Amino acid sequence: xxxxxxxEPEVRTSPNPAPPAEATRKVFRHRISTRLWHWINVIAFFxxxxxxxxxxxxxxxxxxxxYGANFDYAWLEISSHDQRGFLRVGSKTFxxxxxxxxxxxQAGHSRPTAFPGWATVPSNYNLADGRLWHLFFAxxxxxxxxxxxxxxxWNRHLQKEVAPTREELKPGHLWQDIKDHARLRFPTxxxxxxxxxxxxxxxxxxxxxxxxxxxxxxxxxxxGADPWLxxxxxxxxxxxxxxxxxxxxxxLLLGFFLVHILMVILAGPxxxxxxxxxxxxxxxxxxxxxxEAENAGQA
Numbered sequence: 403x404x405x406x407x408x409x410e411p412e413v414r415t416s417p418n419p420a421p422p423a424e425a426t427r428k429v430f431r432h433r434i435s436t437r438l439w440h441w442i443n444v445i446a447f448f449x450x451x452x453x454x455x456x457x458x459x460x461x462x463x464x465x466x467x468x469y470g471a472n473f474d475y476a477w478l479e480i481s482s483h484d485q486r487g488f489l490r491v492g493s494k495t496f497x498x499x500x501x502x503x504x505x506x507x508q509a510g511h512s513r514p515t516a517f518p519g520w521a522t523v524p525s526n527y528n529l530a531d532g533r534l535w536h537l538f539f540a541x542x543x544x545x546x547x548x549x550x551x552x553x554x555x556w557n558r559h560l561q562k563e564v565a566p567t568r569e570e571l572k573p574g575h576l577w578q579d580i581k582d583h584a585r586l587r588f589p590t591x592x593x594x595x596x597x598x599x600x601x602x603x604x605x606x607x608x609x610x611x612x613x614x615x616x617x618x619x620x621x622x623x624x625x626g627a628d629p630w631l632x633x634x635x636x637x638x639x640x641x642x643x644x645x646x647x648x649x650x651x652x653x654l655l656l657g658f659f660l661v662h663i664l665m666v667i668l669a670g671p672x673x674x675x676x677x678x679x680x681x682x683x684x685x686x687x688x689x690x691x692x693x694e695a696e697n698a699g700q701a
Contacts, residue, residue: 429595431683433559439550440678442542447659449539451652452523455516456532462516464649468640477646480516487514544617551609563597564606570599588669591688604658612655619648 432440463476470476479490480502487503489496505518519525523535554560569575579599582588589598597605621627622635622644638644666674677683 426684426686428682428684430681431595431677432681433557434681435550435553435557436559437678437681439546442546446539446542446546447655449523450536450543451656452521453532453535453539454652456522456524456527457529457536458649459516459522459527460529460532464646465642466639466646467642470642470645478649482514485512540617540620543613547609547613547617560609564602564609566599566602566606570602575599583665586668590686592685593688594685595683604662608655608658612651612658615651616648616655619644619651623648 462480463470463472464478465474465476476490477492480498481488481490482499482504485499485504486497487499487501489498489502501518502516503514504512505515515527522532524531551560554564576599583600588594618634619638621631622638622641628635635641635644638647673684
């Protein structure tokens with residue numbers, strides 16, 4: 403006689419059960435030296451940019467070579483004519499009324515000025531105070547940069563966490579990382595605990611190229627640098643060339659900052675900013691890799 407058990411369907415179990423889902427976890431990502439230098443730099447950089455724009459307002463023209471004055475040809479000029487602001491780069495002129503070249507004051511009257519008061523320190527025209535602010539934070543930036551580089555070499559942060567590997571520099575890997583960022587596919591799992599190749603290249607460029615360039619070209623613009631660093635001024639092609647390179651480098655750094663902030667917002671600002679305060683970063687479960695990513699890794 404059949405029993406109830408005989409009528410029940412047979413239950414089959416998979417020989418390879420699916421592994422349990424990986425939970426989020428926290429890892430230590432940023433050293434104390436990195437966090438301190440990061441937040442000091444945020445303050446120093448913006449104070450230097452805003453006070454630097456005040457200094458630029460005193461003579462809003464840029465030249466190449468050793469000399470430059472009102473009657474010399476400037477490759478860049480921000481000014482105004484007939485109550486219209488303009489930006490001239492080489493032979494191209496752009497109307498910048500309301501943004502650059504002319505600005506309104508509290509009384510509602512317009513006045514010629516390259517950058518408006520809200521973008522400068524101090525907000526009213528004062529070259530002497532602008533220089534004081536700029537030079538003070540220049541020392542903060544320069545001393546902080548030297549200290550951070552020495553500490554990062556000593557604790558091998560540069561060698562282990564910033565220097566790219568040969569595998570990361572392969573064209574296939576680079577291209578895959580660019581596509582992942584364009585699709586907002588940010589690293590997950592173990593890959594999120596370290597810098598990706600685009601971060602390494604951009605951070606390395608800022609640390610080892612742009613910031614040292616800012617410091618060195620800034621020194622060239624100091625009259626006191628001529629007696630003890632004449633070779634440095636000559637290296638950059640003269641004081642006016644150094645001033646132009648200084649200005650261009652500032653905008654490259656500002657561009658890096660804007661892209662950096664955009665990536666922080668898109669990747670999750672609470673986790674990203676929190677890790678730069680506490681050092682601890684929350685890692686999400688690893689996302690299955692796509693076939694094209696696997697092929698890129700073999701390229």
